[in-house]
Amino acid sequence: MNIFGRCLAIATVAFTCAIAGFFVHKLSPSHVASSMDVIRAVSGLIGTLFAIVLGLLVSSSYSTFNSHQADFDSLVTTVANIDLLLKHFPGESDQPRLVLKKMVLRLLKRYCLDKSGQTPEDVNYNHLSNDVTEILEINNASEKFKNVTRDDLNSIREFSRKFVSIQSNIIRNLSNQMPALLLVVVFGWACLLFFLYGCISDGNMLAIFFLFLGAIAIASANFLILELTHPYHGQFKVSGAAFDLLLDSMIQEPEKSIISLSKRQE
Incomplete structure (x- = not known):
């Protein structure tokens, strides 16, 4: 059942x-x-118990969403830093940068639902193993660059390590979803609360209308919790704009190099 159905x-x-x-x-x-x-x-x-626990759940869900956004932004920064280091070795770094570009495309398809039919629940450590293979390929290629310094190699290795670490954290957090039983218990309290409200009301149309609005409010709270704890699809999604900008810059870079070379020849 999808979130709206729940x-x-x-x-x-x-x-x-x-x-x-x-x-x-x-x-x-x-x-x-x-x-x-x-x-x-x-x-x-x-009502007091429900309000306290529900507030904590919404707050925890929002913290989870912000954590995913921070990890995703850090992932973009890490990839951008690797690309910037590779740019210092034009010509020699063309193949490693091509591998990095393909990796960026794969990451966008992996985490952004509007670019792929795959859902974040399908993301697992098998995807990370493929990325590690390509990161090692980039590191091995960088060791063969002419005039590469030990500091450059250490920087590439450090950003590569950070890249793997951030993705591990994202995958681990995606696997730690809100326990379904906890939500069942909390919203079971809400159902009991509505039953008691109905018992002390005479059932006039105005009371029915306000209880209907209350039921919608309860459902919207559940909607917030589920949406914020599934941050890579739905209405509240982690922004992939930074990755889009990085990919655009990586695509446009070769075009700028060709234009610059043609101007020199003229």
């Missing part, structure tokens, strides 16, 4: 619980009236 199911169940509460109120009005204080006290307790 949210719709939560809203439907919560509103149904409220309707069930209305029927309980109509079937046993005397019992409800005598237990009104207890019902209000229990609903206040559950």
Whole structure:
């Protein structure tokens, strides 16, 4: 079931619980009236627990989203630094830079859903092993550059190590999703809360309308949690604009070199 389907199911169940509460109120009005204080006290307790835990879940989900965005931006910076170091060796670095360009294209297809049919759940350490192979190829090629210094080699190796480390962190974080049972428990509280609200209401149209709005609000909270913990697809996505800019610069670089060489010949 997709995210919208889950949210719709939560809203439907919560509103149904409220309707069930209305029927309980109509079937046993005397019992409800005598237990009104207890019902209000229990609903206040559950409402407080629900508000605290829900706030923590939304905050944690937002922190997860920001963490993914920071990792993705760091990944772009690392690849850009490797490319800048390779640019210092024109001609010799053409093949390694071509490998790096293909890697950037693959990363965009891997993490950006609008560029590929693959979902982030399909990302695993097998993809990382392919990247490590190409990173090692770039490092081995850089050792054969003429006039390459030890500092240059150490810098390329350090950025390569950081590239692998960041991707490992992204893959690990994608595998650590919000526990489904935790969401079931929290939104189960919401359903119980709506049932109690229905019990203390006489079921007029205005009360039904406001409880319907409340069910929509509960579903929207679930929507935020699920969207923010799946940051590479959906409505709230990690921005790939930095990778697009990097790829554009890598594509345009050879064209600038050709233009510069033709001007020199003239």
